[in-house]
Amino acid sequence: LNHLNQAARMTQHTSAPTSRAPDLHRAITDRLRSLGLRATPQRVLVLAALGDAHGHLRADEIMRWVAERYPTVNLATIYRTLDTLLAAGLVTQTDLGAGAASFELTGETRHHHLVCERCGAVTEMDDALVASLRERLLCDAGFRVSTTHLALFGICRACQEREHGLLGAAQE
Amino acid sequence: LNHLNQAARMTQHTSAPTSRAPDLHRAITDRLRSLGLRATPQRVLVLAALGDAHGHLRADEIMRWVAERYPTVNLATIYRTLDTLLAAGLVTQTDLGAGAASFELTGETRHHHLVCERCGAVTEMDDALVASLRERLLCDAGFRVSTTHLALFGICRACQEREHGLLGAAQE
DNA sequence: ATCGCTGCAAAAGTTTTGCAGTCGC
Protein backbone atom coordinates (compact mmCIF):
# COMPACT_ATOMS: atom_id res chain seq x y z
CA LEU A 1 0.00 0.00 0.00
CA ASN A 2 2.31 2.67 1.11
CA HIS A 3 5.78 2.58 -0.10
CA LEU A 4 4.24 5.86 -1.17
CA ASN A 5 5.01 7.15 2.28
CA GLN A 6 8.60 6.06 2.12
CA ALA A 7 9.14 7.27 -1.40
CA ALA A 8 7.54 10.56 -0.47
CA ARG A 9 9.78 11.00 2.53
CA MET A 10 12.79 10.58 0.30
CA THR A 11 11.77 13.70 -1.56
CA GLN A 12 11.03 15.93 1.39
CA HIS A 13 13.85 18.28 0.55
CA THR A 14 13.11 18.28 -3.14
CA SER A 15 11.00 21.07 -4.51
CA ALA A 16 11.26 20.41 -8.24
CA PRO A 17 8.05 19.13 -9.83
CA THR A 18 9.01 15.53 -10.33
CA SER A 19 12.49 15.72 -11.79
CA ARG A 20 14.25 14.42 -8.73
CA ALA A 21 11.61 11.90 -7.78
CA PRO A 22 10.62 9.90 -10.81
CA ASP A 23 10.27 6.83 -8.62
CA LEU A 24 7.66 8.48 -6.40
CA HIS A 25 5.76 9.78 -9.37
CA ARG A 26 5.84 6.33 -10.86
CA ALA A 27 4.74 4.62 -7.67
CA ILE A 28 1.79 6.94 -7.27
CA THR A 29 0.83 6.61 -10.91
CA ASP A 30 0.88 2.84 -10.74
CA ARG A 31 -1.16 2.85 -7.55
CA LEU A 32 -3.84 5.04 -9.08
CA ARG A 33 -4.03 3.03 -12.29
CA SER A 34 -4.27 -0.21 -10.37
CA LEU A 35 -7.39 1.21 -8.77
CA GLY A 36 -8.86 2.10 -12.13
CA LEU A 37 -8.26 5.82 -11.65
CA ARG A 38 -6.63 8.15 -14.10
CA ALA A 39 -3.23 9.33 -13.01
CA THR A 40 -3.57 13.02 -13.67
CA PRO A 41 -0.86 15.41 -12.48
CA GLN A 42 -3.35 16.95 -10.04
CA ARG A 43 -4.04 13.63 -8.37
CA VAL A 44 -0.44 12.59 -8.28
CA LEU A 45 0.49 15.89 -6.69
CA VAL A 46 -2.24 15.70 -4.07
CA LEU A 47 -0.88 12.33 -3.00
CA ALA A 48 2.67 13.63 -3.14
CA ALA A 49 1.68 16.56 -0.94
CA LEU A 50 0.17 14.29 1.69
CA GLY A 51 3.21 12.04 1.52
CA ASP A 52 5.60 14.94 1.80
CA ALA A 53 3.77 16.42 4.74
CA HIS A 54 3.96 13.06 6.50
CA GLY A 55 0.88 14.04 8.42
CA HIS A 56 -2.44 15.77 8.15
CA LEU A 57 -3.13 18.63 5.76
CA ARG A 58 -6.20 20.70 5.13
CA ALA A 59 -7.59 21.20 1.67
CA ASP A 60 -6.21 24.72 1.44
CA GLU A 61 -2.75 23.54 2.50
CA ILE A 62 -2.80 20.84 -0.13
CA MET A 63 -3.95 23.45 -2.59
CA ARG A 64 -0.98 25.68 -1.82
CA TRP A 65 1.51 22.80 -2.00
CA VAL A 66 0.19 21.56 -5.30
CA ALA A 67 -0.16 25.05 -6.79
CA GLU A 68 3.55 25.64 -6.23
CA ARG A 69 4.36 23.04 -8.84
CA TYR A 70 1.15 23.09 -10.88
CA PRO A 71 -0.12 26.68 -10.77
CA THR A 72 -3.30 26.20 -12.79
CA VAL A 73 -4.78 23.75 -10.31
CA ASN A 74 -8.17 24.62 -8.90
CA LEU A 75 -9.42 24.19 -5.37
CA ALA A 76 -12.54 22.43 -6.59
CA THR A 77 -10.30 19.83 -8.14
CA ILE A 78 -8.51 19.34 -4.85
CA TYR A 79 -11.80 18.62 -3.16
CA ARG A 80 -12.97 16.32 -5.93
CA THR A 81 -9.66 14.52 -5.89
CA LEU A 82 -9.82 14.07 -2.15
CA ASP A 83 -13.33 12.63 -2.49
CA THR A 84 -12.05 10.15 -5.03
CA LEU A 85 -9.05 9.20 -2.92
CA LEU A 86 -11.25 8.81 0.14
CA ALA A 87 -13.54 6.47 -1.76
CA ALA A 88 -10.51 4.54 -2.98
CA GLY A 89 -9.27 4.24 0.58
CA LEU A 90 -5.97 5.94 -0.15
CA VAL A 91 -6.72 8.85 2.12
CA THR A 92 -8.28 9.40 5.53
CA GLN A 93 -10.36 12.36 6.59
CA THR A 94 -10.42 13.88 10.06
CA ASP A 95 -11.74 16.87 11.90
CA LEU A 96 -8.95 18.38 13.94
CA GLY A 97 -11.12 21.24 15.06
CA ALA A 98 -9.59 23.74 12.67
CA GLY A 99 -12.90 24.57 11.06
CA ALA A 100 -11.86 22.66 7.99
CA ALA A 101 -11.34 18.95 7.47
CA SER A 102 -7.86 17.45 7.49
CA PHE A 103 -6.58 14.68 5.28
CA GLU A 104 -3.85 12.11 5.65
CA LEU A 105 -2.36 9.27 3.67
CA THR A 106 -3.76 5.95 4.73
CA GLY A 107 -0.77 4.22 6.28
CA GLU A 108 -0.48 0.67 7.47
CA THR A 109 0.00 1.91 11.01
CA ARG A 110 -3.24 3.20 12.37
CA HIS A 111 -2.74 6.10 14.73
CA HIS A 112 -4.63 8.97 16.27
CA HIS A 113 -3.98 12.52 17.30
CA LEU A 114 -3.89 14.38 20.56
CA VAL A 115 -4.56 18.06 20.05
CA CYS A 116 -3.58 20.47 22.80
CA GLU A 117 -6.21 23.16 23.18
CA ARG A 118 -3.72 25.50 24.84
CA CYS A 119 -0.66 25.46 22.60
CA GLY A 120 -2.10 23.71 19.55
CA ALA A 121 0.52 20.99 19.57
CA VAL A 122 -0.54 17.83 17.78
CA THR A 123 1.00 14.54 18.87
CA GLU A 124 0.33 11.09 17.57
CA MET A 125 -1.19 8.35 19.65
CA ASP A 126 -0.78 4.69 18.98
CA ASP A 127 -3.85 2.72 17.99
CA ALA A 128 -3.26 0.05 20.63
CA LEU A 129 -5.26 1.88 23.26
CA VAL A 130 -8.17 2.40 20.93
CA ALA A 131 -8.03 -1.12 19.56
CA SER A 132 -9.32 -2.59 22.81
CA LEU A 133 -12.17 -0.12 22.78
CA ARG A 134 -13.02 -1.20 19.26
CA GLU A 135 -13.01 -4.87 20.18
CA ARG A 136 -15.12 -4.20 23.21
CA LEU A 137 -17.74 -2.44 21.10
CA LEU A 138 -17.83 -5.24 18.60
CA CYS A 139 -18.35 -7.87 21.27
CA ASP A 140 -20.67 -5.97 23.58
CA ALA A 141 -22.75 -3.88 21.23
CA GLY A 142 -22.10 -5.61 17.93
CA PHE A 143 -20.98 -2.28 16.54
CA ARG A 144 -18.19 -2.47 13.98
CA VAL A 145 -16.24 0.78 14.22
CA SER A 146 -15.02 2.06 10.90
CA THR A 147 -13.67 5.33 12.18
CA THR A 148 -10.00 4.99 11.38
CA HIS A 149 -8.85 8.12 13.05
CA LEU A 150 -9.62 9.82 16.32
CA ALA A 151 -8.81 13.33 17.39
CA LEU A 152 -8.79 13.89 21.12
CA PHE A 153 -8.60 17.41 22.48
CA GLY A 154 -7.17 18.34 25.82
CA ILE A 155 -4.13 19.78 27.57
CA CYS A 156 -0.69 18.41 26.84
CA ARG A 157 1.84 17.65 29.54
CA ALA A 158 3.93 20.74 28.84
CA CYS A 159 0.98 23.08 29.17
CA GLN A 160 -0.16 21.40 32.37
CA GLU A 161 3.24 21.88 33.96
CA ARG A 162 3.35 25.44 32.74
CA GLU A 163 -0.04 26.06 34.28
CA HIS A 164 0.86 24.43 37.56
CA GLY A 165 4.03 26.44 37.70
CA LEU A 166 2.10 29.65 37.33
CA LEU A 167 -0.44 28.64 39.91
CA GLY A 168 2.26 27.65 42.35
CA ALA A 169 4.36 30.77 41.90
CA ALA A 170 1.84 33.56 41.66
CA GLN A 171 -1.58 32.40 42.59
CA GLU A 172 -3.87 35.29 41.82
CA LEU B 1 -26.74 20.56 37.45
CA ASN B 2 -29.39 18.92 35.46
CA HIS B 3 -32.74 18.52 36.91
CA LEU B 4 -33.06 20.55 33.74
CA ASN B 5 -33.01 17.29 31.87
CA GLN B 6 -35.74 15.81 33.98
CA ALA B 7 -37.85 18.92 33.96
CA ALA B 8 -37.42 19.13 30.21
CA ARG B 9 -38.48 15.56 29.69
CA MET B 10 -41.66 16.30 31.60
CA THR B 11 -42.62 18.80 28.95
CA GLN B 12 -41.92 16.75 25.89
CA HIS B 13 -45.56 16.68 24.89
CA THR B 14 -46.12 20.31 25.65
CA SER B 15 -45.89 22.77 22.83
CA ALA B 16 -47.10 25.94 24.51
CA PRO B 17 -44.38 28.51 25.15
CA THR B 18 -44.00 28.12 28.87
CA SER B 19 -47.55 28.00 30.12
CA ARG B 20 -47.56 24.33 31.02
CA ALA B 21 -44.01 24.21 32.23
CA PRO B 22 -43.41 27.10 34.57
CA ASP B 23 -41.18 24.88 36.66
CA LEU B 24 -38.84 24.16 33.77
CA HIS B 25 -38.74 27.79 32.79
CA ARG B 26 -37.99 28.68 36.36
CA ALA B 27 -35.29 26.06 36.74
CA ILE B 28 -33.52 27.22 33.61
CA THR B 29 -33.84 30.84 34.58
CA ASP B 30 -32.37 30.22 38.00
CA ARG B 31 -29.55 28.19 36.55
CA LEU B 32 -28.61 30.94 34.13
CA ARG B 33 -28.74 33.64 36.76
CA SER B 34 -26.66 31.61 39.14
CA LEU B 35 -23.97 31.63 36.49
CA GLY B 36 -24.21 35.38 36.11
CA LEU B 37 -25.97 35.16 32.77
CA ARG B 38 -29.11 36.96 31.77
CA ALA B 39 -32.11 34.72 31.46
CA THR B 40 -33.47 35.91 28.16
CA PRO B 41 -36.30 34.02 26.45
CA GLN B 42 -33.92 33.06 23.64
CA ARG B 43 -31.47 31.42 26.02
CA VAL B 44 -34.15 29.71 28.04
CA LEU B 45 -35.66 28.32 24.85
CA VAL B 46 -32.35 27.07 23.52
CA LEU B 47 -31.85 25.12 26.72
CA ALA B 48 -35.45 23.94 26.62
CA ALA B 49 -34.96 22.74 23.06
CA LEU B 50 -31.91 20.71 23.98
CA GLY B 51 -33.70 19.33 26.99
CA ASP B 52 -36.78 18.43 25.00
CA ALA B 53 -34.75 16.72 22.29
CA HIS B 54 -33.02 14.68 24.98
CA GLY B 55 -30.10 14.34 22.62
CA HIS B 56 -28.02 16.20 20.10
CA LEU B 57 -29.35 18.98 17.92
CA ARG B 58 -27.72 21.10 15.26
CA ALA B 59 -27.90 24.87 15.32
CA ASP B 60 -30.50 24.93 12.57
CA GLU B 61 -32.65 22.39 14.40
CA ILE B 62 -32.48 24.44 17.58
CA MET B 63 -33.34 27.46 15.49
CA ARG B 64 -36.46 25.82 14.15
CA TRP B 65 -37.55 24.57 17.57
CA VAL B 66 -37.09 27.95 19.21
CA ALA B 67 -38.62 29.86 16.30
CA GLU B 68 -41.83 27.90 16.71
CA ARG B 69 -42.44 29.58 20.04
CA TYR B 70 -40.41 32.74 19.57
CA PRO B 71 -40.65 33.63 15.87
CA THR B 72 -38.43 36.72 15.90
CA VAL B 73 -35.39 34.79 17.06
CA ASN B 74 -32.32 35.05 14.85
CA LEU B 75 -29.87 32.34 13.93
CA ALA B 76 -26.94 34.50 14.96
CA THR B 77 -28.40 34.64 18.42
CA ILE B 78 -28.63 30.86 18.51
CA TYR B 79 -24.94 30.63 17.73
CA ARG B 80 -24.01 33.32 20.23
CA THR B 81 -26.15 31.67 22.86
CA LEU B 82 -24.56 28.31 22.21
CA ASP B 83 -21.13 29.89 22.56
CA THR B 84 -22.14 31.32 25.89
CA LEU B 85 -23.63 28.05 27.11
CA LEU B 86 -20.54 26.17 25.98
CA ALA B 87 -18.34 28.53 27.94
CA ALA B 88 -20.60 28.12 30.95
CA GLY B 89 -20.34 24.36 30.63
CA LEU B 90 -24.08 23.87 30.29
CA VAL B 91 -23.76 22.52 26.77
CA THR B 92 -21.47 20.16 24.88
CA GLN B 93 -20.46 20.44 21.25
CA THR B 94 -19.81 17.54 18.92
CA ASP B 95 -19.20 16.80 15.29
CA LEU B 96 -21.51 14.02 14.24
CA GLY B 97 -20.37 14.22 10.65
CA ALA B 98 -23.45 16.06 9.47
CA GLY B 99 -21.49 19.00 8.11
CA ALA B 100 -22.66 21.11 11.02
CA ALA B 101 -21.86 20.88 14.69
CA SER B 102 -24.26 19.24 17.11
CA PHE B 103 -25.03 20.34 20.63
CA GLU B 104 -26.26 18.56 23.71
CA LEU B 105 -27.14 19.38 27.30
CA THR B 106 -24.30 18.59 29.64
CA GLY B 107 -25.63 15.78 31.78
CA GLU B 108 -24.04 14.24 34.80
CA THR B 109 -23.61 10.99 32.93
CA ARG B 110 -20.91 11.30 30.33
CA HIS B 111 -21.71 9.29 27.26
CA HIS B 112 -20.76 8.97 23.62
CA HIS B 113 -22.41 8.17 20.36
CA LEU B 114 -22.15 5.36 17.86
CA VAL B 115 -23.27 6.51 14.44
CA CYS B 116 -24.18 3.89 11.87
CA GLU B 117 -22.93 4.91 8.45
CA ARG B 118 -25.45 2.67 6.75
CA CYS B 119 -28.78 3.44 8.39
CA GLY B 120 -27.84 6.58 10.28
CA ALA B 121 -28.93 5.19 13.62
CA VAL B 122 -27.32 6.88 16.60
CA THR B 123 -26.92 4.89 19.79
CA GLU B 124 -25.38 5.95 23.05
CA MET B 125 -22.25 4.42 24.46
CA ASP B 126 -21.32 4.44 28.10
CA ASP B 127 -18.25 6.40 29.10
CA ALA B 128 -16.75 3.51 31.03
CA LEU B 129 -14.93 2.16 27.99
CA VAL B 130 -13.47 5.53 27.17
CA ALA B 131 -12.60 6.32 30.75
CA SER B 132 -9.81 3.76 30.80
CA LEU B 133 -8.41 5.21 27.60
CA ARG B 134 -8.46 8.63 29.22
CA GLU B 135 -6.64 7.40 32.31
CA ARG B 136 -4.10 5.61 30.19
CA LEU B 137 -3.32 8.76 28.26
CA LEU B 138 -2.94 10.78 31.42
CA CYS B 139 -0.50 8.28 32.93
CA ASP B 140 1.46 7.37 29.83
CA ALA B 141 1.56 10.58 27.85
CA GLY B 142 0.61 13.12 30.50
CA PHE B 143 -2.19 14.27 28.24
CA ARG B 144 -5.33 15.40 30.01
CA VAL B 145 -8.22 14.74 27.66
CA SER B 146 -10.92 17.38 27.80
CA THR B 147 -12.99 16.00 24.94
CA THR B 148 -16.21 15.18 26.71
CA HIS B 149 -17.92 13.55 23.83
CA LEU B 150 -16.86 11.06 21.18
CA ALA B 151 -18.62 10.15 17.98
CA LEU B 152 -17.61 6.82 16.50
CA PHE B 153 -18.76 5.90 13.03
CA GLY B 154 -19.25 2.37 11.79
CA ILE B 155 -21.83 -0.28 11.07
CA CYS B 156 -24.42 -1.17 13.65
CA ARG B 157 -25.35 -4.74 14.49
CA ALA B 158 -28.64 -4.63 12.59
CA CYS B 159 -26.98 -3.46 9.38
CA GLN B 160 -24.26 -6.07 9.69
CA GLU B 161 -26.81 -8.83 9.98
CA ARG B 162 -28.79 -7.38 7.12
CA GLU B 163 -25.66 -7.32 5.00
CA HIS B 164 -24.67 -10.83 5.96
CA GLY B 165 -28.15 -12.03 5.20
CA LEU B 166 -27.99 -10.60 1.72
CA LEU B 167 -24.56 -12.00 1.11
CA GLY B 168 -25.61 -15.42 2.33
CA ALA B 169 -28.87 -15.55 0.36
CA ALA B 170 -28.02 -14.00 -2.98
CA GLN B 171 -24.30 -13.54 -3.30
CA GLU B 172 -23.86 -11.55 -6.45
C1' DA C 1 -30.18 54.06 33.52
C1' DT C 2 -26.87 50.85 32.19
C1' DC C 3 -24.84 47.62 29.50
C1' DG C 4 -25.48 42.97 27.99
C1' DC C 5 -28.01 40.92 24.58
C1' DT C 6 -30.59 40.69 20.28
C1' DG C 7 -31.98 41.39 15.38
C1' DC C 8 -30.53 42.46 11.02
C1' DA C 9 -27.48 42.38 7.30
C1' DA C 10 -23.38 41.50 5.47
C1' DA C 11 -19.14 39.01 5.38
C1' DA C 12 -16.00 35.17 5.93
C1' DG C 13 -14.98 30.64 5.28
C1' DT C 14 -15.44 25.88 3.55
C1' DT C 15 -17.31 22.79 0.31
C1' DT C 16 -20.30 21.70 -3.70
C1' DT C 17 -22.08 21.97 -8.36
C1' DG C 18 -23.10 23.03 -13.50
C1' DC C 19 -20.99 23.46 -17.60
C1' DA C 20 -17.79 23.77 -21.26
C1' DG C 21 -13.46 22.30 -22.60
C1' DT C 22 -9.31 19.30 -22.02
C1' DC C 23 -6.48 15.44 -21.70
C1' DG C 24 -5.32 10.78 -20.07
C1' DC C 25 -6.05 6.30 -21.72
Next chain:
DNA sequence: GCGACTGCAAAACTTTTGCAGCGAT
Protein backbone atom coordinates in the same frame (compact mmCIF):
# COMPACT_ATOMS: atom_id res chain seq x y z
C1' DG D 1 -11.81 9.40 -30.13
C1' DC D 2 -14.23 8.56 -25.84
C1' DG D 3 -15.22 9.61 -21.50
C1' DA D 4 -13.24 10.79 -17.27
C1' DC D 5 -11.36 14.75 -15.37
C1' DT D 6 -10.37 19.69 -14.84
C1' DG D 7 -10.93 24.83 -14.60
C1' DC D 8 -13.90 28.44 -13.89
C1' DA D 9 -17.61 30.69 -11.78
C1' DA D 10 -21.32 30.67 -9.05
C1' DA D 11 -23.94 28.77 -5.45
C1' DA D 12 -24.91 26.42 -1.05
C1' DC D 13 -23.86 26.14 3.47
C1' DT D 14 -22.32 26.99 8.19
C1' DT D 15 -20.63 30.33 11.22
C1' DT D 16 -18.97 34.99 12.47
C1' DT D 17 -19.13 39.98 12.97
C1' DG D 18 -20.42 45.17 13.06
C1' DC D 19 -23.77 48.04 14.43
C1' DA D 20 -27.88 50.12 16.06
C1' DG D 21 -31.44 49.46 19.27
C1' DC D 22 -33.93 46.91 22.81
C1' DG D 23 -34.71 45.04 27.24
C1' DA D 24 -33.30 42.45 31.59
C1' DT D 25 -31.50 43.71 35.87
